[in-house]
Amino acid sequence: MVSKKLPSFYSLKSLLPFTIMDRYLASELLPTFFFGVGAFSSIGVTIDSVFELIRKIVESGLPIDIAVQVFILKLPYFIVLAFPMSTLLATLMTYSRLSSESELIALRGCGVSVYRMVLTAVMMSLVVTGLTFVFNEQIAPAANYQAANILDTALRSDKPTFKQQNIFYPEYQNDTQPDGTKTRILTRLFYADQFDGKRMKGLTIIDRSEKGLNQIIVSESAQWNGSQNVWDFYNGTIYFVAADRSYRNIVRFEQQQLKLPRTPLILAEKSRDYGEMNISEALDQLEVERLGGDRQKIRKLEVRIHQKFALPFVCVVFGLVGAAMGSIPQRTGRGTSFAISVIVIFSYYLIFFMSGALGQAGVLSPFMGAWLPNFLFLGIGLFLLMRVAKR
Structure with missing residues (x-):
């Protein structure tokens, strides 16, 4: 009707x-x-x-x-x-x-x-x-x-609220070749076996940021020093490698401060789950993941943001x-x-x-x-x- x-x-x-x-x-x-x-x-x-x-x-x-x-x-x-x-x-x-x-x-x-x-x-x-x-x-x-x-x-x-094992952080930069072409090269590689919420343990850092001198840092543990914006490394060795790939020097230390990015700590610390982030927070997390270079995580987060x-x-x-x-x-x-x-x-x-x-x-x-x-x-x-x- x-x-x-x-x-x-x-x-x-x-x-x-x-x-x-x-x-x-x-x-x-x-x-x-x-x-x-x-x-x-x-x-x-x-x-x-x-x-x-x-x-x-x-x-x-x-x-x-x-x-x-x-x-x-x-x-x-x-x-x-x-x-x-x-x-x-x-x-x-x-x-x-x-x-x-x-x-x-x-x-x-x-x-x-x-x-x-x-x-x-x-x-x-x-x-x-x-x-x-x-x-x-x-x-x-x-x-x-x-x-x-x-x-x-x-x-x-x-349940841990942070990434416990295998913290991996590569850092890249664009390098201009003599013929004008640009290549993306690895300048620093940060790796830690574990993170207990306070300290990184079992660290290996390859630093190629200075031309003509490479460093390989092996350390038992490291902790971020927020007051000075540096890393405090404990019980380790620094290997200095010359441009011709020969050892230039070896330095052993009980404690050493190094000015390195804080990003590995951000990657290791707890980040919000996708369902706990708004778009702005997800975009910030995407920038962190891009620094880490994990393409699978980057694509997953990009899809979730869309x-x-x-x-x-x-x-x-x-x-x-x-x-x-x-x-x-x-x-x-x-x-x-x-x-x-x-x-x-x-x-x-x-x-x-x-x-x-x-x-x-x-x-x-x-x-x-x-x-x-x-x-x-x-x-x-x-x-x-x-x-x-x-x-």
Whole structure:
């Protein structure tokens, strides 16, 4: 049956932004959207966190009030994931219901195009995109980081919060050859066997930064001296190597201060997990990883940074796909719409993880690794929308 509000759509006002039609569609979309946010975020946090927290309460004696705090702090991350899924669910269920009750047919009969009807869903999806970006950038990373710290403190975790073994830091510079070409050469190589949170142990440093003289430093341990911005090395030997590769001198020491970069310490110290960093922090971490020269870590972080931008725009893509699919003349119930939503969501995230892995492996660029699923589903949404508009 056609809603009593539909005669108002006959006017030319339906062509203008935020008409009565828009308010009507928004009133139908929002309840389903909020239901989806609550349902999807609850399922996610239950599967990922609740069972693990209960296990820690029983086995490790985690206080219940701490578990509740961690649970609340974990919610923003799953709300971020729920926003796109809820957008798809709301648009698909709402437009499917309106289509099955012939309300969309009545609108088209009054001269309202499919594009104009779907525009309402897309505009709402843009608002959700902004909300997702704020949550994903400002709220979820800080909450995840705080939850991890609270949990570690409460359990007095023995898990190391730093890189323990094989700290490796190469430093390069561009060298201009006589023929004018530039080559990238290794000027310094820093290696340590272990880091206990305070001192590096088992160090070997090859220093080629001075022309005509190379140094090889072997030391039992070293510690960063923040007051003087130098490294304090203990119980070691410095080998001076001349340009002709012959030993020039050997110096043994019990303690020696050397002015070397602090970057190896930054690499060894705990850095936030990807889910605990916003874009600015991730870019800072990327600079550190670039100094370390590990291409695999660099590409992984580059893909994750692009995904920080790509994820919020999934809301627009899902809003378009859901509205276009729902506008197809059909008679489907809520159960069918929900099942279709689950299939679309599963398909999207399957491609999302696969393309991300290909981006990290170097098969795709980091940009394409993050954005490829959005482009694919945007194409599907536009294709469906044009097919419906031609009917």
